[in-house]
Amino acid sequence: MRPDGQEPTPHTDASTAARRRRTFAVISHPDAGKSTLTEALALHAQAIGEAGHINGKSGRRHTVSDWMSMEQARGISITSASLQLTYRDTVLNLLDTPGHADFSEDTYRVLAAVDAAVMLIDAAKGLEEQTMKLFAVCKHRGIPIITVVNKWDRPGREPLALMDEIARRTGLTPTPLTWPVGIAGDFRGVLERDTASYVGFSATAGGAHVAPEVRLAPEAAAEREGEAWTTCAEESDLLAASGADHDQEAFLAGVSTPVLFAAAVKNFGVGRLLDTLVDLAPPPGPREDRSGRPRPVDAPFSGYVFKLQTGMDTAHRDRMAFVRVCSGVFRRGTVVTIARTGKPFATKYVQRTFGQGRDVVETAYPGDVVGLVNASALQIGDSIYTDEPVEFPPLPTFAPEHFAVARAKDVGRYKQFRRGITQLEAEGVVQVLRSDLRGDQAPVLAAVGPMQFEVAEHRMADEFGSPVDLERLAYTVARRTDRESASDLSAERGVEVLQRADGDLLALFPDEWRVRSVQRSLPDAELESLVAT
Template sequence: MTAAPVAASAVAAEASRRRTFAVISHPDAGKSTLTEALALHARVIGNAGAVHGKGGRRGVVSDWMEMEQARGISITSAALQFEYGDNVINLLDTPGHADFSEDTYRVLAAVDCAVMLLDAAKGLEPQTLKLFDVCRHRGIPVLTFVNKWDRPGLDALAICDQLEERIGLRPTPLTWPVGESGHFRGLLDRRSGEMAVFERAPGGVRISAERRLTPDEAAETYDGEWHTALEEVQLLDHVDEASFRAGRTTPLLFGAAVNNIGVGHLLQTLVELAPPPSARPDASGELRDVDEPFSGLVFKVQAGMDKAHRDRVAFVRVCSGRFERGAVVTHAATGRPFATKYAQALFGRDRDTVEIAYPGDIIGLVNASALRPGDTLHAREAPVEFAGMPSFAPEHFAVCRARDTGRSKQFRRGIQQLEHEGVVQVLRSELRGDAAPILAAVGPLQFDVSAHRLEHEFGSAVRLDRLPYSLARRTRADDRATLDAEHDVEVVERGDGALLALFSDRWRLASVQRRHPELMLEPLVAGADVEA
């Protein structure tokens, strides 16, 4: 056998061990708590943190930003890589708040599966529906974990009805609750027919002890509740791996992440059912197999993870081949060589040098100032370019100015960094000048993050003045003079060179279009833009 096929088979074998998935949900459903609990069950941390924060307990490893710890919400996505048995897990925690949809959307470009987390009391919520639509569009199979079953909530069958009626996913339970929400007795393991009973760990800082009951023991101890669970679960289909990966069904599990109940079942299910990395389509639609030479997709850039060094980390999903630290690869956007001397494995804020990575792995390239979300890296001998990341249509706009003009250098550097990372879109106006760029965002919380980072990372406190615009349309240079003459309309330039016309509302836009039908005013859904 020649050397090349041996190398290719080794890459394919390593790829088959990987499970790369994101946890998605509406805010406050318990994403970060579940992320921590999964790491605890894999025994890569000794004690779980707490997002709701009792005295003396640290914060979750995936919520490392000061604002995240202060507000108790996820603001930026985080990557955790760890081994579980013979498998390598690449877990991505995502922001749930709609204001940070762009970050979540980018993460979903880098995973092979998603865990949709539902609050037992609220079921499917608006942001959850939007995120599921993204998964469906990208062909990402979804497992569903119903969280907080130890608190009062909806009926289990009602949640199943929501899944089927509202998003067209047929639930196929792997576990089913014994006892209604708020009166949780344990879990019916559908595969074994046994009942799992949990001894709750104080505060959920350690793995809950699990005890197994035979069907007869469960019936004797929990009589009516056990038989109700049996009758309910028999109304629903069994898991079919092919239909799950095709996006027609969702394996369904129940639990309580804050008490580490049902989390072990979820982790084992991900190993057994979640698809490993596979061939990925490039920008032209051609498939890049996992055993072809190295390629990777940059899906996130983050600064400020290491306060001591103020470095910048590009998060890269390895799509094909074997990555070796120190190798010189090609940056597809520029055609220039890119050195990978400083490559790291990520675990929240913590990082360790990584020498080798395989398809499915998430690596961090440090001080990667040339890289932006959506960029492709590839081996010199095997060029490829994957589709870029979308820019969401902004709905909120604010002029940003440095409070201290003597800090203008720090201000400009901070604005450039926020634009580079995609934290906000930065728009520039000829009338306002570089000292007063316009920040454009999907939601107002992005302004809070931007202002906080400008002050604490770059030493430039800022003043944000909200503008009366709520929508943007792509236009062209030939139409600029006509639009500039209109009241309550402003033409600005985005970092990629696109000209955007900003309007106060849809009625103002309609008025301008009626009087000037010749103008090009395209919604930001063409090319790389999507609606939030």
């Protein structure tokens, strides 16, 4: 396999290539170290020379996955990113996800494109709210989960207590592959439970390079680490006695979760995670279409658009559609069919991203993620194919709970304002609602969380050159309605009906109490709850 991860011959079949691929996402609560872990994985796979950290202070390096200026300034991931790594002759397609709950919709789209997930938890905080929400999505989609207990270099909880919490709150059986030597805050190394050997770690300056490791037999480990090793070995024996050993079938069935201990900021334990992904994570397999029929990986090419993004190349302002290859072999220049419209689309400009960096892609296989440039005909959720038609299940639209009217600060830049709002709508940054009463100059932005408004404001000013004023509205509830009910609902006090880009009419209410009141006065009105996760 070449360093870029592509097969050495254009005649490689899809099934052979798929077996060499692992496509996974990293999910966590904000500040659990997700972007730092992503960077450490790239470092250990030798995709980068040194690791950066997320920090808003000038002069610090930033991670490759958090490339937007707002991400670097705020120290949080606000958009998903795609990286491809090659490790042990295996291609790892890593999709980094936004950590903040306000961007759950983007994370959900990413989880529709992966075959496994790495669930990162803070050693001190355990399973937090956003982690549990994302776990529920993985469970619903049948995505196997590898758990990493991060930040073991800092004070935290007892490891057995964390295992109990994982079992109690997720229903999964934790099966640790490694067990820490030294309490949280005194991370000396790990016991590898499959070989009973000790792997000791040594820190590097700033965690910028791969941490040196030393591997010792149990006797040498006991001599070196003393009581810390004895405690670790006793706890490992206790785990074995309770049946907490890895079972591959149980893992793939979503019954158990392998567990690793790490300190991503110091690159401790990260190499073992790469090995675990190669050895245990499932390769791409058949994906069910909209009718529930599986599409084999060796069927003709098919793919799924799970993300749109502009602004990655400030010099060209292009629009990129991220496509997960589901079946067959994709070759640049292929004319594909868009299932939604039945129209052809020529894939002339195809790239693979590495954070903000790009490389031209000639060939891609099941599990790979490619970026189709200037793909204005594509929408999030689109299926594309050659030869044999297929349409994959659509993505649900989240129920917005925050609403604001957007107006251009400079009316002379209305053209830029309209282009920016249209682009943010297409990318799913916000939902855009319109009505004849408000007009195109004052669309209503609808969001799952208020930070989406901050992103919209930042990008409108920085990327599209049209700063906006946002006037928050008092609505908190949206219901889908129909044209027959719209006029009656609009006449109700505190209710407004607007139209979304997909044609749906949404009735907005100040609260659930008002919804129930209107339902009593208009019992025949169509008021359908929106899908929310």
